[in-house]
Amino acid sequence: MREIVLDTETTGLDPNEGHRIVEIGAVELVNHLPTGKTYHQYINPERDMPQEAFDVHGISSEFLSDKPVFPKIADAFLEFVGEAKLVIHNAAFDMKFLNAELGWAGTRLLPREQALDTLEIARKRYPGAQNSLDALCRRFSIDNSMREKHGALLDSEILAEVYLELVGGRQPGLSLASSSSTDSNTTTAVADFTAMARPKPLGPRLTDAEKARHQEFIKTLGPDQLWPK
Secondary structure (H helix, E strand, C coil), X not given: CEEEEEEEEECCCCHHHCCCEEEEEEEEEECCEEEEEEEEEECCCCCCCCHHHHHHHCCCHHHHCCCCCHHHHHHHHHHHHCCCEEEECCHHHHHHHHHHHHHHHCCCCCCHHHEEEHHHHHHHHXXXXXXXXXXXXXXXXXXXXXXXXXXXXXXXXXXXHHHHHHXXXXXXXXXXXXXXXXXXXXXXXXXXXXXXXXXXXXXXXXXXXXXXXXXXXXHCCCCCCCCCC
């Protein structure tokens, strides 16, 4: 099962008011385990950066001026995502921006049902509690000390840990029957394992003195002891 934990940073709250995505970060999970594959891209929004947005993520217009515009990165982003489930905190926000950008770029849109909202999961599990990403990190004792400002890739990495806690803990169930590798499309079954004989047998581990002491100890056990039998 392939999942993509995803986050975006933007110039504001609503693409219908001219706001744009400025950063996308994503982390790949397979069977609830990080694969080490990530996607990270800064994007030139072709507009100014409002101060209130800069205060949140610290990304300036000057920094973004030489970054690619969204249509230039759309295909690579969609290729990374593929058909995987998108794990997003407050998915409605990010999906609205992503589909606005994808629509303006003239590419395919992402179905809303492709997204899994961790905020909804948290609200159902902890009704009435604070369920921001920072609050969930405190609840699960996840280190987010590096999160001085919002950043799409860092937030995705933190959200991946939060998500695994929300769905039942960071260590998934183990199956000793078989293990599979998604990259190689191979499966190794425990039942197929055959032990090979050593080309040279191991030597004895006990010394003669230890053997002699063992025999003396057996004599102290009385006539009904089983060792000589």
